[in-house]
Amino acid sequence: xxxxxxxxxxxxxxxxxxxxxxxxxxxxxxxxxxxxxxxxxxxxxxxxxxxxxxxxxxxxxxxxxxxxxxxxxxxxxxxxxxxxxxxxxxxxxxxxxxxxxxxxxxxxxxxxxxxxxxxxxxxxxxxxxxxxxxxxxxxxxxxxxxxxxxxxxxxxxxxxxxxxxxxxxxxxxxxxxxxxxxxxxxxxxxxxxxxxxxxxxxxxxxxxxxxxxxxxxxxxxxxxxxxxxxxxxxxxxxxxxxxxxxxxxxxxxxxxxxxxxxxxxxxxxxxxxxxxxxxxxxxxxxxxxxxxxxxxxxxxxxxxxxxxxxxxxxx
Amino acid sequence: xxxxxxxxxxxxxxxxxxxxxxxxxxxxxxxxxxxxxxxxxxxxxxxxxxxxxxxxxxxxxxxxxxxxxxxxxxxxxxxxxxxxxxxxxxxxxxxxxxxxxxxxxxxxxxxxxxxxxxxxxxxxxxxxxxxxxxxxxxxxxxxxxxxxxxxxxxxxxxxxxxxxxxxxx
Numbered sequence: 001x002x003x004x005x006x007x008x009x010x011x012x013x014x015x016x017x018x019x020x021x022x023x024x025x026x027x028x029x030x031x032x033x034x035x036x037x038x039x040x041x042x043x044x045x046x047x048x049x050x051x052x053x054x055x056x057x058x059x060x061x062x063x064x065x066x067x068x069x070x071x072x073x074x075x076x077x078x079x080x081x082x083x084x085x086x087x088x089x090x091x092x093x094x095x096x097x098x099x100x101x102x103x104x105x106x107x108x109x110x111x112x113x114x115x116x117x118x119x120x121x122x123x124x125x126x127x128x129x130x131x132x133x134x135x136x137x138x139x140x141x142x143x144x145x146x147x148x149x150x151x152x153x154x155x156x157x158x159x160x161x162x163x164x165x166x167x168x169x170x171x172x173x174x175x176x177x178x179x180x181x182x183x184x185x186x187x188x189x190x191x192x193x194x195x196x197x198x199x200x201x202x203x204x205x206x207x208x209x210x211x212x213x214x215x216x217x218x219x220x221x222x223x224x225x226x227x228x229x230x231x232x233x234x235x236x237x238x239x240x241x242x243x244x245x246x247x248x249x250x251x252x253x254x255x256x257x258x259x260x261x262x263x264x265x266x267x268x269x270x271x272x273x274x275x276x277x278x279x280x281x282x283x284x285x286x287x288x289x290x291x292x293x294x295x296x297x298x299x300x301x302x303x304x305x306x307x308x309x310x311x312x313x314x315x
Numbered sequence: 316x317x318x319x320x321x322x323x324x325x326x327x328x329x330x331x332x333x334x335x336x337x338x339x340x341x342x343x344x345x346x347x348x349x350x351x352x353x354x355x356x357x358x359x360x361x362x363x364x365x366x367x368x369x370x371x372x373x374x375x376x377x378x379x380x381x382x383x384x385x386x387x388x389x390x391x392x393x394x395x396x397x398x399x400x401x402x403x404x405x406x407x408x409x410x411x412x413x414x415x416x417x418x419x420x421x422x423x424x425x426x427x428x429x430x431x432x433x434x435x436x437x438x439x440x441x442x443x444x445x446x447x448x449x450x451x452x453x454x455x456x457x458x459x460x461x462x463x464x465x466x467x468x469x470x471x472x473x474x475x476x477x478x479x480x481x482x483x484x
Contacts, residue, residue: 017468060448
């Protein structure tokens with residue numbers, strides 16, 4: 001059943017009102033009543049909010065606004081076509097347009113999780129793999145090696161022993177090579193973090209820097225360099241149990257840990273990003289985690305709507 | 316390349332064996348360039364693999380054609396956006412020279428937003444992005460665009476409807 005136009009229009013009206021920042025308490029209560037009145041309402045609001053995720057892209061945010069708007073207003077070549085048929089395409093136009101952006105069938109080994117979803121897998125060699133929310137990996141196992149390409153997100157792997165085939169986890173920043181061991185890998189925009197739980201792994205960055213990491217150690221590296229080798233604090237893998245555990249860490253790190261569990265926008269004001277905190281927080285109920293944070297820190301959490309939450313200093 | 320987790324791959328594998336050459340030929344006939352036809356056909360199957368429930372496919376060839384056509388349009392649009400982006404760099408007061416990697420990331424990001432906001436007026440796009448990316452209030456946006464605050468609110472309504480449609484597609 002497709003929701004009809006009127007309901008979508010209502011939902012959009014509510015979103016626009018709530019995001020104006022000028023909705024009164026009465027209007028917010030009216031919105032809650034509307035949302036609760038029909039499960040379709042909630043679904044439509046969720047899907048509308050889902051589009052906002054796209055706008056979190058840092059590349060996009062970094063673009064000068066003039067450049068962004070100018071580009072989006074480019075006239076469409078599509079008008080040059082008669083609609084609806086492949087047969088009117090020119091000859092040379094497609095060469096190189098799409099490029100070979102993806103490998104071909106290797107992507108068939110893809111394993112992925114969505115927002116708020118954690119999953120456990122047993123790989124074909126018997127290794128146990130856990131994926132945190134919003135994670136994508138591609139497995140490429142052959143006679144020579146067992147390769148796991150982490151495209152985005154965070155994984156924990158307990159590697160089955162196979163002396164003949166090393167187990168390699170690859171991120172855009174480098175490769176981690178093991179024979180049989182247990183470790184955690186987190187791919188961030190600017191660096192990869194490796195936390196060793198058992199045994200040892202050899203890291204080679206894309207630029208060729210090498211480092212052996214032992215159990216109980218944690219390594220941060222980017223494509224060029226080894227950034228830091230530290231004692232692991234033992235809490236990095238708490239997400240496997242659905243918890244976020246921190247000891248004396250900045251608020252920004254806790255919020256980043258919550259992001260894969262929330263749709264929509266979670267805005268953290270820079271003036272509170274560096275507040276330090278310790279605690280144990282539920283990942284699967286991130287609304288409650290935000291409430292807990294608000295209670296224990298000098299911050300104010302404003303719920304413009306379920307998909308637009310901002311965290312500022314409490315005045 | 317065994318994947319033990321997803322039984323859909325077997326089904327799509329059969330579809331691939333049966334229809335890949337057909338699709339290459341169909342696209343190639345109209346493009347005249349077998350090389351890019353293969354790229355498009357390959358990408359088409361990747362998109363089919365990413366569908367949530369491939370077992371629901373009833374008319375494989377109709378689906379393949381639809382996706383292939385969408386990819387062709389997307390290729391065109393990518394080129395439009397890239398050209399406009401390079402123009403905007405040339406117009407900037409301080410010349411900027413992004414690396415090929417940076418450029419590719421920008422084009423991907425532009426394509427995604429373009430798909431999300433496609434069909435909105437220039438002002439509605441601007442209003443929505445000023446609000447979502449820069450946190451400007453509706454009245455600040457109104458001043459910037461030379462329209463009333465209530466008009467800005469209407470732009471936001473249009474944009475949210477468009478977001479919903481884009482997420483359905």
